[in-house]
Amino acid sequence: MISFDVGEDLEAIVEMVKSVADDVIRPRLREFEDARGLPEDVLQQIHELGLTTLAAPEDAGGQGLDLRTACVVAEELAAGDVGAAVAISGPGPAGWALLEHGTDEQRKRLLEPFAADDAWARRGALALLEGAGGFGPDAVGTTARRDGDGWVLDGKKRFVLDGDTAELTVVVAVDADAPLGQWDSLRVLAIEGRPEGMTASEPHLLLGLHTAHYCDVELAGVRVPGGNLLEADDARRALGRTLARWKLENAARLVGCMRATSEYAFKYATERETFGKKLYEHQGLAFMMADMATEVNGARWAIWRAAWELDRTADGSQPSGGEARQRAAIAFRNAIDTSVRITSDGVQVLGGHGYITDHPSEKWMRDARTLGVVNGLGLDDDRAIAEEVLR
Amino acid sequence: MIDFELSPQQKKIRDMVRMFTTNFIRPYSLRADKEKKPPQEFLDACAQFGLGAGAVPKDVGGEGEGVGEDKDPQGESQKNRISIIGSEEMAWGDPGVVLSLPGPGLGGPPVQFMGTDDQKKRFLGIFGPNDIKWGAYALTEPGAGSDAAAVRTTCRKDGDHWVLNGHKFFITNGAKAEWNVVFATVDPKLGRAGQRAFVVEKGTPGFSVLKIEEKMGLRASETADLVFEDCRVPAENLLGGDALYDGSKQGFRGAMKTFDATRPLVASMAVGIARAAFETCRDWVKENYALSQHTHRFHRIADALGVMKREIEIGRGLCWHAAWLLDLKRANSKESSMAKAYTGGMVQRVTAKAIEIMGPDGTLHENLVEKLYRDQKVYDIFEGTGQIQRVVISRRIFSQIT
Ligand SMILES: Cc1cc2nc3c(=O)[nH]c(=O)nc-3n(C[C@H](O)[C@H](O)[C@H](O)COP(=O)(O)OP(=O)(O)OC[C@H]3O[C@@H](n4cnc5c(N)ncnc54)[C@H](O)[C@@H]3O)c2cc1C
Numbered sequence: 001m002i003s004f005d006v007g008e009d010l011e012a013i014v015e016m017v018k019s020v021a022d023d024v025i026r027p028r029l030r031e032f033e034d035a036r037g038l039p040e041d042v043l044q045q046i047h048e049l050g051l052t053t054l055a056a057p058e059d060a061g062g063q064g065l066d067l068r069t070a071c072v073v074a075e076e077l078a079a080g081d082v083g084a085a086v087a088i089s090g091p092g093p094a095g096w097a098l099l100e101h102g103t104d105e106q107r108k109r110l111l112e113p114f115a116a117d118d119a120w121a122r123r124g125a126l127a128l129l130e131g132a133g134g135f136g137p138d139a140v141g142t143t144a145r146r147d148g149d150g151w152v153l154d155g156k157k158r159f160v161l162d163g164d165t166a167e168l169t170v171v172v173a174v175d176a177d178a179p180l181g182q183w184d185s186l187r188v189l190a191i192e193g194r195p196e197g198m199t200a201s202e203p204h205l206l207l208g209l210h211t212a213h214y215c216d217v218e219l220a221g222v223r224v225p226g227g228n229l230l231e232a233d234d235a236r237r238a239l240g241r242t243l244a245r246w247k248l249e250n251a252a253r254l255v256g257c258m259r260a261t262s263e264y265a266f267k268y269a270t271e272r273e274t275f276g277k278k279l280y281e282h283q284g285l286a287f288m289m290a291d292m293a294t295e296v297n298g299a300r301w302a303i304w305r306a307a308w309e310l311d312r313t314a315d316g317s318q319p320s321g322g323e324a325r326q327r328a329a330i331a332f333r334n335a336i337d338t339s340v341r342i343t344s345d346g347v348q349v350l351g352g353h354g355y356i357t358d359h360p361s362e363k364w365m366r367d368a369r370t371l372g373v374v375n376g377l378g379l380d381d382d383r384a385i386a387e388e389v390l391r
Numbered sequence: 392m393i394d395f396e397l398s399p400q401q402k403k404i405r406d407m408v409r410m411f412t413t414n415f416i417r418p419y420s421l422r423a424d425k426e427k428k429p430p431q432e433f434l435d436a437c438a439q440f441g442l443g444a445g446a447v448p449k450d451v452g453g454e455g456e457g458v459g460e461d462k463d464p465q466g467e468s469q470k471n472r473i474s475i476i477g478s479e480e481m482a483w484g485d486p487g488v489v490l491s492l493p494g495p496g497l498g499g500p501p502v503q504f505m506g507t508d509d510q511k512k513r514f515l516g517i518f519g520p521n522d523i524k525w526g527a528y529a530l531t532e533p534g535a536g537s538d539a540a541a542v543r544t545t546c547r548k549d550g551d552h553w554v555l556n557g558h559k560f561f562i563t564n565g566a567k568a569e570w571n572v573v574f575a576t577v578d579p580k581l582g583r584a585g586q587r588a589f590v591v592e593k594g595t596p597g598f599s600v601l602k603i604e605e606k607m608g609l610r611a612s613e614t615a616d617l618v619f620e621d622c623r624v625p626a627e628n629l630l631g632g633d634a635l636y637d638g639s640k641q642g643f644r645g646a647m648k649t650f651d652a653t654r655p656l657v658a659s660m661a662v663g664i665a666r667a668a669f670e671t672c673r674d675w676v677k678e679n680y681a682l683s684q685h686t687h688r689f690h691r692i693a694d695a696l697g698v699m700k701r702e703i704e705i706g707r708g709l710c711w712h713a714a715w716l717l718d719l720k721r722a723n724s725k726e727s728s729m730a731k732a733y734t735g736g737m738v739q740r741v742t743a744k745a746i747e748i749m750g751p752d753g754t755l756h757e758n759l760v761e762k763l764y765r766d767q768k769v770y771d772i773f774e775g776t777g778q779i780q781r782v783v784i785s786r787r788i789f790s791q792i793t
Contacts, residue, residue, distance in 0.1 A: 129751065134688060158751065159751040204755055204756075205755070205756040206751075206755060206756065206761070207746070207754040207755075207756070207761045207764060207765070208754070273538075274536070274537050274538040274541070275537075275538045275540075282778070284778045284781055284782065336747075340743045344743075347607075347768055347772075348771060348776070348777065348778075351536050351772055351776055352531065352536055352560075352561050352769075352772050352773065354772075355606055355607055355608075355768060355772060356561075356604045356605060356606050356607075356614075357604075357605040357606065358604075358605075362606070362768075363607075365607070365768065366607065366764075366765065369743060369746055369754070369764060370754045372747070373746055373747055373749075373750050373753060374751045374754055375751075376751050378747070379688065379691070379692075379747065379748075380688065382691060383687055383688075383691070
């Protein structure tokens with residue numbers, strides 16, 4: 001049955017997250033941006049509320065909640081500030097990879113440490129991207145070489161979120177003994193701690209998202225025990241779903257950002273006057289704001305639709321995974337495009353005032369453009385959508 | 392006859408400016424953004440090459456060559472066409488630095504259009520070609536941007552002085568300027584008719600700089616908050632003298648006419664920014680896709696580059712048309728606004744796309760397109776926002792039809 005009802009349980013979580021977003025994050029967003037990260041007290045609070053381990057399985061100390069929940073929470077947090085939403089701790093995309101790859105034993109062993117009370121600063125990372133953006137079997141040059149009963153990793157990963165501090169880094173590499181350019185040749189390996197041979201650059205200074213640490217990570221002969229090879233029956237399906245989850249989480253953050261800038265602009269439009277009228281009374285501007293509101297909703301529903309698709313096929317149904325991939329591509333691609341436009345319009349409504357740092361609008365414009373490209377995953381989405389259309 | 396060949400002088404200026412920006416602006420662009428000031432190398436070069444010259448007409452004591460004073464081959468003035476060709480090139484070099492070009496800046500036109508001969512000499516004559524000095528234009532206030540008639544800074548005649556009280560906001564080069572053209576009102580209820588324009592010189596008692604704004608981009612350019620507290624301005628600094636403001640408002644309308652010249656100028660800067668982003672992105676694509684031009688990814692990128700190129704060309708066409716009309720002394724308010732409205736949106740789309748194509752690399756602080764994305768947004772805001780341009784365009788369209 002078609003329903004957009006989030007339900008009582010999620011409603012309660014939303015209320016809680018909303019108060020963090022409004023009261024803790026929003027008032028301090030410039031402080032976080034300047035400090036290039038979230039402070040201890042905020043990280044602790046978010047961890048205590050369980051927001052860092054929402055999706056981890058219950059036997060690993062997590063809450064075992066589905067992707068729809070994760071997306072709703074991600075949007076809500078990002079509605080406070082998208083930079084803060086990206087910078088929270090927890091297993092992050094490494095957690096998504098573990099839901100699609102590996103065994104129950106591995107999930108429990110690798111995710112449990114994130115649930116400990118004192119693990120509020122513990123982070124996971126997914127090391128994926130290498131070249132000029134984009135991901136696929138032909139874009140992986142990092143090698144995994146079998147060595148005794150373990151593996152040795154060599155290569156360089158770029159723009160790895162939390163690559164500098166992660167205690168769990170999931171790496172996608174190509175098996176040195178397998179043919180290049182094939183999904184089945186990819187190996188997904190979990191690096192625990194900060195082993196010898198693994199080094200990270202300083203966090204890049206980017207257009208936006210200064211709170212988040214995107215680093216390049218070098219792997220020079222990094223040894224990974226055989227027990228940390230995360231296997232999946234169908235590599236393409238599993239990796240596709242991992243990325244789909246990550247895309248949707250980020251798409252939801254973009255929607256949160258669009259919502260933030262829209263609501264900020266709408267409020268401003270009821271206060272400021274030009275030519276004897278409130279701004280919203282100028283139809284030229286009112287139409288623009290009406291479009292902003294519409295596109296925020298449209299973007300959210302596309303995310304929910306895709307998240308539902310992934311949730312309902314999490315049991316292994318829909319073997320090819322094509323539909324879920326397509327849905328995620330639609331939602332992510334749309335969120336990227338609309339967020340760029342809407343965050344620019346968010347500045348526009350404030351006029352010159354939107355361009356200075358006294359208001360957050362300029363920050364959200366930078367953040368949205370950055371989040372839309374920093375994963376390097378959006379550019380191939382048109383193609384993913386078309387492929388499924390023409391199948 | 393329809394012709395898009397640049398005249399010999401237009402070509403000469405374009406090539407000169409291109410040489411100048413390539414050598415003295417672009418190489419320092421990223422550093423200027425970080426340091427939040429125009430690069431010294433650029434200022435030195437301005438002094439050396441006498442760049443202040445173009446701004447000041449010969450008849451009021453300017454020493455320069457008088458850029459664009461020569462007629463085009465058809466015998467028409469080509470001043471405005473030359474100016475926009477130059478400003479596209481300059482902004483291509485750097486959109487923040489270009490606003491720090493020494494000279495009277497946006498303060499020039501009101502002095503030129505409204506000032507008495509004596510005032511033109513006094514205020515424009517101080518800009519020698521080799522001087523590093525600025526003038527500024529202070530209209531905007533915290534409560535009055537698009538709606539310039541809402542200006543609340545007051546002026547009151549007191550003997551042989553005027554006394555100014557108020558707050559000006561977002562004034563480009565306002566703190567470092569030798570003088571600001573300041574708009575104030577004798578009575579807010581009178582709207583435009585109550586407004587007076589003054590030249591307030593640096594160091595005038597009661598005039599102070601409240602702060603320099605922190606901005607998303609355009610950081611090399613100074614944006615100042617100015618305060619006037621019982622600021623006493625000599626009566627001879629009232630632009631045009633009392634006579635200009637007698638009843639008719641004609642003089643003041645003339646001043647508003649400056650938009651017809653400045654909007655195409657600002658619009659062509661947006662074209663320059665878009666071109667800079669486009670070229671940076673194109674070169675990156677050539678380098679990174681040299682061996683994989685058959686991939687699906689390359690084809691989509693190529694399509695996107697095609698759209699960017701198309702939009703840049705459309706924008707430039709609108710700018711050229713608006714400037715050409717002005718050179719021929721024909722009405723061009725609608726066309727100026729079209730150029731400004733289109734390019735303000737175009738430069739947003741082109742720079743956003745350039746980042747997308749370059750992926751994460753495009754967001755790095757050491758990458759020019761990252762900076763251009765921050766810089767460009769204001770081109771849809773100052774000199775009349777995109778919305779205000781549309782108000783102008785639609786009014787003109789429908790006053791022609793009805
Ligand atoms: C970097 C920078 C440099 C600047 N330099 C100068 C300078 O040197 N001198 C100077 O005097 N000023 C300067 N300005 C100010 C600039 O000109 C104003 O910011 C601009 O005119 C817009 O005014 P505002 O910011 O008050 O926005 P507002 O006028 O408050 O506009 C807010 C929003 O409402 C919209 N709006 C307003 N009226 C209407 C309407 N009738 N119909 C539809 N929509 C409408 C606007 O388009 C905008 O989206 C500068 C600004 C910046 C950011």
